[in-house]
Amino acid sequence: MFFKNLQTYRIPAPWAISAAALEASISKQAFAPCSSLEMQSQGWISPRDNGALVHAVNGQLLIGLRTEKKLLPMSVINQVSKDRAAEIEDQQGFAPGRKQMKDIKEQVTDELLPRAFSQLSTTWVWIDPVNGWLVVDASSPSKAEEVLKLLLGSVEKLQVSSLRTVHSPLTSMTDWLVADEAPSGFTVDQDTELRANGEGKATARYIRMTLEADDMRRHIAGGKQCTRLAMTWMDRISFVLTENLTIKRIAPLDVIREENDPTNRNDSERFDGEFLMMTGELNKLLGDLVDALGGEAAA
Structure with a gap:
């Protein structure tokens, strides 16, 4: 494996959190697939598919954030909702109002979600406790911040700061x-x-x-x-x-x-x-x- 992109952060070095302690912390937010009514699910996965959420090699740590997103385009929801609204108009003799239209869209979304395709992606995080690096393999800072948000929510008192250099x-x-x-x-x-x-x-x-x-x-x-x-x-x-x-x-x-x-x-x-x-x-x-x-x- 080799990371394709680096979003680089600093953690205190030497890092006091052991691989076992990190495992215990992030296990509370282990990945679970989307339920039938969820559009997205995120959580930590085992890098080696062996159940361990933290893979440690010679003091270097690897963790992975799995994201599942349901692919349900708004254009599909709008079209089905429009057809459903037309049927209701025929039945009640007048077009659905704003609140009723909102309810129709919510109902249509709930009906379509279980049949929507899922898209899976994994974002890898390398942690170097000795040299104080925390590196996210993400092409944009916003994607890395999404990972950090979940990590900060998993690990109590985790100190992370952006890498800043004297010259830009x-x-x-x-x-x-x-x-x-x-x-x-x-x-x-x-x-x-x-x-x-x-x-x-x-x-x-x-x-x-x-x-x-x-x-x-x-x-x-x-x-x-x-x-x-x-x-x-x-x-x-x-x-x-x-x-x-x-x-x-x-x-x-x-x-x-x-x-x-x-x-x-x-x-x-x-x-x-x-x-x-x-x-x-x-x-x-x-x-x-x-x-x-x-x-x-x-x-």
Whole structure:
């Protein structure tokens, strides 16, 4: 396994909550499928399908939030409700009023829910108690905050704070493009987005194109700043850094795969080995990235 996106938070290090204590806390909100009248259900699941809600490997912890959503488009509810209202109008001789129409929609929704398809998704959370990282594999801060809300509701007195750096990614990425020089250990790849702050928010996007220094400086001189930048760390991991410190499109490169050959491992050993490899690599990447952004900002 390898996370695709990083929403990164800080917890006190060393973290005083053991894997067993975390398991006991989140077990109160273990996942249960939607009932026939529920549109959505959320809860914690076993990462390895063995009943344990916390998977621990060499001190690193993995938990997963399962979300089930019923797919019942409002357009379907409205159409069935319209047909039902027409039948009622024929029976009573006048169109249903606002309150009656509301009751009809609620009844139709209750009738259709048991037949609606379900969509399942899982959001993974990596917790590093030693180095104080809590990382959610989510592409947007709002999705990560949804996970954190449930986690904070599960674990009493859990202290979590957003990762803050001395220099903002927006300023730093812009400076790197102006200087045509990436920070130590990093290289700039071929994707970027530059956006102006003005009313029109003029935007220039480069996708799989060489970022010519003169072009970048011209955009920046015209008032744009870098909001997304594709980079590679130590020839080991490629990713896209965004202005809000989200790390997206993470991809381990071949050198990592070659160093961690899963041949002759069973499924359990392979999973644990890949998890340890991922946490080790991401730990170093996060440390170097924070340094490149001027270090962590004081609380």
